[in-house]
Amino acid sequence: MTQLKTLAPYDFPSSDAVDNYAGRQLLYINWERHRMFSRPFVLALPPETLFGEIIDTHMTDCFSYHPDWAQIDWSAVQWLNGSRPVVLDRNKSLADNGIGHKDLIRFITPGLDGIAGSGY
Amino acid sequence: MDMKVAKKLGLKERYTMMTRDLAWDTTFQPMDKVFPQVGYEGIKIHDWDKWEDPFRLTMDAYWKYQAEKERKLYAILDAFNQNNGHLSVTDARYINVLKLFLGSTPPLELMAARGFSMVARQMVGAGPRVACMMQSVDEYRHFQTQIHSISNYNRFYNGLDEFAHQQSRMWYLSDGKSFFDDAITAGPFEFMVAIGFAFEYVLTNILFVPFISGAAYNGDMAAMTVGFSAQSDEARHMTLGLECIKFMLEQDPDNLPIVQRWIDKWTWRGTRKLASVGMMMDYMLPKRIMSFKEAWEIYFEQNGTALFTDLARYGIKVPKCFEQTIEEKEHITHQSWIGFYMKPDATPFHTWMPQPEELDWLSEKYPNTFDKYYRPVYEYWIEQEKAGNRFNNKTQPMNCQVCVSTIKFNEPGDPMEMCFRETEYKGEKFHFCSDHCKEIFEDEPEKYVQTFISSHAALQGKCEPEGTDVNAHDYRPGARMHAYWRMDKRASGDFNGSEDQKNFAKWRAQATRN
Numbered sequence: 001m002t003q004l005k006t007l008a009p010y011d012f013p014s015s016d017a018v019d020n021y022a023g024r025q026l027l028y029i030n031w032e033r034h035r036m037f038s039r040p041f042v043l044a045l046p047p048e049t050l051f052g053e054i055i056d057t058h059m060t061d062c063f064s065y066h067p068d069w070a071q072i073d074w075s076a077v078q079w080l081n082g083s084r085p086v087v088l089d090r091n092k093s094l095a096d097n098g099i100g101h102k103d104l105i106r107f108i109t110p111g112l113d114g115i116a117g118s119g120y
Numbered sequence: 121m122d123m124k125v126a127k128k129l130g131l132k133e134r135y136t137m138m139t140r141d142l143a144w145d146t147t148f149q150p151m152d153k154v155f156p157q158v159g160y161e162g163i164k165i166h167d168w169d170k171w172e173d174p175f176r177l178t179m180d181a182y183w184k185y186q187a188e189k190e191r192k193l194y195a196i197l198d199a200f201n202q203n204n205g206h207l208s209v210t211d212a213r214y215i216n217v218l219k220l221f222l223g224s225t226p227p228l229e230l231m232a233a234r235g236f237s238m239v240a241r242q243m244v245g246a247g248p249r250v251a252c253m254m255q256s257v258d259e260y261r262h263f264q265t266q267i268h269s270i271s272n273y274n275r276f277y278n279g280l281d282e283f284a285h286q287q288s289r290m291w292y293l294s295d296g297k298s299f300f301d302d303a304i305t306a307g308p309f310e311f312m313v314a315i316g317f318a319f320e321y322v323l324t325n326i327l328f329v330p331f332i333s334g335a336a337y338n339g340d341m342a343a344m345t346v347g348f349s350a351q352s353d354e355a356r357h358m359t360l361g362l363e364c365i366k367f368m369l370e371q372d373p374d375n376l377p378i379v380q381r382w383i384d385k386w387t388w389r390g391t392r393k394l395a396s397v398g399m400m401m402d403y404m405l406p407k408r409i410m411s412f413k414e415a416w417e418i419y420f421e422q423n424g425t426a427l428f429t430d431l432a433r434y435g436i437k438v439p440k441c442f443e444q445t446i447e448e449k450e451h452i453t454h455q456s457w458i459g460f461y462m463k464p465d466a467t468p469f470h471t472w473m474p475q476p477e478e479l480d481w482l483s484e485k486y487p488n489t490f491d492k493y494y495r496p497v498y499e500y501w502i503e504q505e506k507a508g509n510r511f512n513n514k515t516q517p518m519n520c521q522v523c524v525s526t527i528k529f530n531e532p533g534d535p536m537e538m539c540f541r542e543t544e545y546k547g548e549k550f551h552f553c554s555d556h557c558k559e560i561f562e563d564e565p566e567k568y569v570q571t572f573i574s575s576h577a578a579l580q581g582k583c584e585p586e587g588t589d590v591n592a593h594d595y596r597p598g599a600r601m602h603a604y605w606r607m608d609k610r611a612s613g614d615f616n617g618s619e620d621q622k623n624f625a626k627w628r629a630q631a632t633r634n
Contacts, residue, residue: 003381003563005307007160014548014569020580028518028551033536036497038459039526040538041515044579044597062515067500082542102549104518104540116496119536120458 018101025101027094029054031063032080032108036120040104051097052090068112080106131176138178143246157242161307163379164372168245171367174359175251182254186261193265193349200342201272207631210338211406212277212624213615218270218343219279219469220400221331224296226266227287231300233259235311242308248367251360255316258353269346276627277620279468279611289583290605291517291574292396292460292467294524298571299393303386305567309368310382316361318386322427324354325419326394330401333409369434376435381563387439388556391448392523399456402482403474411485416449441556444532450489451530454482458497459528462513468607470615473502493535510614516575516598521550522557522568529553545569578604 004010018025021044030040043058063069079088082104088097099105114120129137146154158165177185199205209215233256240252274280287293303314332347365383368375398412428438461471474482479498482490501511517526531537541552545565552558561568577583578598581590585603589595602609610619 002566004566005160005162007156010566012566012570014546015571016573016576017548022581024579026576026579030518030538030540032538035455035528035530035536035538036458036462036511037513037515038455038462038517039528040518042518042575042579058515062513065511065513082540100549102551104542104551106540113536114497115500118493118496120493120497 016102021101025094027054027099028102028104029059029062030104030106031059031066032106033113033119034063034066034068034109036066036114037062040106045094047095047099048093050091050093051088051099054094055090066114068109068114071112072109073111076110078108078110080108082106135173135176135178138180139173139250140246143249151244155242155244157308158244161309161378163307163309163368163375165244165368166371168247170370171245171247172363173247173251174363175356177254177356179250179254182257186257189349189352190261193345194268196345197268197272197342200345204627204631205340205342206273206276207624207628208339208341212621213404213406213470213472214338214340215273215277215620215624216469216471216615217330217334217338217400217404218273218340219277219611220396220404220467222266222270222273222343223280223283223286223468224293226263226270227284228296228300229259229263229266231304232315233257233263235300235304235315238304239308239311248360248364251356255353255357255360258350258357262350262353265346265349269343272342276623278608278618282468282606282608285606286468288572289574291519291526294519294572294574295393295396298522298524299389302389302567309364309378312361312364313379313382314386314389316357317365318361318383318390320354320357321361322387322420322424323390323394324358325423326415327397328354329409329415329419330397330405334401334405337407337409338405365431365436366434369431369436373435380436383436384440384556385560385563388441388554388560389523391441391445392520392525392553392557395452395456395525398453399460402453402485403457408481411482412453413449413485416445421446444554444556447532448529450486451493451535454486454490454494455528455530458494459526461501462511464510464512464613465602465607466612468605468611470611470613470618470620472615473498473505489535505614505616516578518551519573519575520553520557521571521573522552522560524571524573525553527551527553 016026024044024046027043027045028040029043031037041062043054045054060069079086081099086098088105145151152159236252236256236259240249240256243249243252270280270283288297303311306314328347328351332344332351335341335343335347365379368379398416401408401410401412401415424438424442428436457471460467461473464471479495483495504511519526527538527540529539531539539554541555541558543550543552543558543562548569550561550569552561574583575598578601581597583598583601583604584590585600588600615621
């Protein structure tokens with residue numbers, strides 16, 4: 001229950017409601033145990049964007065700096081939406097993969113734990 | 121004829137006449153309409169006269185003391201300038217501490233000045249009103265002296281000139297701005313807990329160690345004097361914050377849970393804000409004073425434990441986040457430096473990889489964590505830099521909805537895993553860096569749905585420099601962030617090869633040989 005106390009009616013819109021993104025939605029991406037990238041990155045994309053396109057352009061642009069990137073066995077990659085395991089199809093769109101506004105997609109690359117296994 | 125000489129007033133009488141005796145209860149309007157804000161937060165005050173004035177300082181004496189401090193301060197600043205004092209600092213890397221500290225702090229001092237003058241207007245008792253008014257003037261003074269300190273360096277080095285523009289726009293300044301925006305939009309009592317108690321009392325030493333001692337250790341007499349001049353005010357501020365806590369707790373038992381929630385909230389928010397201060401201590405001071413971990417142990421764990429033991433008689437418990445901060449002291453400065461190092465184009469100060477002896481210092485100071493988690497990636501980056509492949513990440517960050525830090529901290533108990541928390545409110549998802557930030561959101565979601573997150577605003581097209589054609593066929597929201605931030609290219613990038621580095625070496629050489 002809210003603890004908010006005010007002297008007057010208090011009702012303001014969310015700064016990041018999906019309507020503010022002109023037909024696009026926010027998507028966060030994180031590579032687990034590769035903390036060299038410090039934090040997830042954010043994109044604004046139309047929901048019809050193919051998931052494969054995100055891997056091939058945005059994720060590759062960001063993560064290929066890491067020597068583990070070239071080692072990834074994509075058939076073994078595990079995906080999470082927040083903390084929930086999900087199956088994602090690179091040939092389907094964000095919407096068809098069930099990815100909504102402000103979802104956080106995390107991927108685990110088994111056997112790859114960053115530089116010298118440090119998680120970075 | 122004998123003259124009757126009135127007896128000179130004692131300090132206490134004088135104080136009473138100059139403060140409490142000047143106050144009155146209103147009669148044309150009821151007091152609760154004149155002071156509407158003191159009631160709505162739920163804090164119950166029965167007798168404002170019970171407020172103990174912790175320092176009996178009258179306004180006339182205040183001006184006298186402060187004027188004396190200013191005279192001393194500006195004499196030293198002048199001497200520093202006339203002697204090219206900027207060339208006596210240990211290493212040009214040090215100047216980046218000033219860029220980060222003095223680039224982010226003055227606007228926050230100004231917010232504190234505004235906040236205390238608002239609280240001064242709202243408090244019913246004359247004692248707290250006068251004390252808050254003085255603190256407001258102090259904060260304004262700190263704002264001014266820090267800007268004067270910036271201007272001494274701004275003539276010689278890059279990246280110091282747009283701090284005011286960048287304050288409400290730039291990604292890494294959003295955490296401090298959010299901290300003060302949150303405090304100033306709360307009621308007067310919560311503001312006092314936020315700034316007067318949590319920030320000024322519990323955390324202020326951590327803030328001043330890297331700044332004042334760091335300046336002294338690194339030969340910067342100007343910044344050191346600015347710091348000392350401010351710190352003599354801080355003692356008064358700390359006393360005011362603590363007195364306000366005790367006053368609320370003594371007035372009514374119903375105040376306890378409210379005050380406890382605020383202490384939990386603001387100690388955590390302050391801790392998050394200090395991650396970048398700790399990073400200055402461990403990474404940015406060429407000559408280090410102590411590690412952030414050591415400072416945390418002395419100033420937070422030991423002093424904080426003593427403070428909360430003292431407050432236990434009122435029923436106050438140590439802040440909920442206490443244990444988590446103890447675990448995090450081994451990590452947060454490294455995690456912060458990694459976050460800044462990887463974005464060399466996105467700050468108006470330089471970053472760099474530690475030198476070999478600095479890596480060893482970090483190993484020694486952080487025996488449980490540094491070699492295991494952080495040294496390998498640094499050594500990798502050092503090699504990459506040598507090969508001409510300095511890390512430069514181009515992506516935009518994900519931030520915590522409450523503290524607005526980038527989400528970069530580890531899951532408690534597992535330094536290899538990132539900590540994520542999320543919740544849903546009115547059908548929209550919100551993300552947090554920690555359980556504590558999530559709880560703060562859930563207590564007042566109506567407030568935090570409005571958080572300004574720079575990367576999100578940019579993707580909405582709200583961060584465009586003047587003259588951007590949003591109808592152009594190749595328009596991409598957020599593509600011109602550097603222009604929007606007014607980033608000076610000379611001020612960004614790695615320290616190695618920077619104009620500051622070259623100029624400092626050249627000017628110092630001119631001082632020592634023909």
